[in-house]
Amino acid sequence: MMHADLIDQDDLIGKLRALGFETPSGATPEQACEQAVRGLTAERAIALRRMVEGMLGGSATILPAVRQAIDQQLLPALVAYKQNHA
Numbered sequence: 576m577m578h579a580d581l582i583d584q585d586d587l588i589g590k591l592r593a594l595g596f597e598t599p600s601g602a603t604p605e606q607a608c609e610q611a612v613r614g615l616t617a618e619r620a621i622a623l624r625r626m627v628e629g630m631l632g633g634s635a636t637i638l639p640a641v642r643q644a645i646d647q648q649l650l651p652a653l654v655a656y657k658q659n660h661a
Contacts, residue, residue: 580635587641590630594622604641608648620656623649 584604591598596611596619611623627649630637637645 580633582630582635582637582641584638584641587644590626594619594626596623604644605648608644612648612652615652615656617660620653620660624653627653 584602584607587604588598588600588602588607591607591611598607598610602610615623627645630645
């Protein structure tokens with residue numbers, strides 16, 4: 576039997592919480608990402624960027640809702656943070 580490595584909303588929330596972001600249980604991927612990008616600091620932006628790079632560069636399959644939240648919430652926020660704090 577083959578097991579696929581999947582990243583779902585619970586995995587995303589777990590990763591965000593491991594970085595110290597407060598994310599409510601039962602949050603959608605979009606809500607979790609919105610919460611994570613509020614009040615970004617330099618340290619949190621770096622940690623978040625590394626997390627996203629690890630997820631996108633890894634071999635796990637990212638479920639569509641999680642990928643969409645990353646694309647629409649995290650990536651634009653990280654780019655904007657970098658441009659505003661360069």
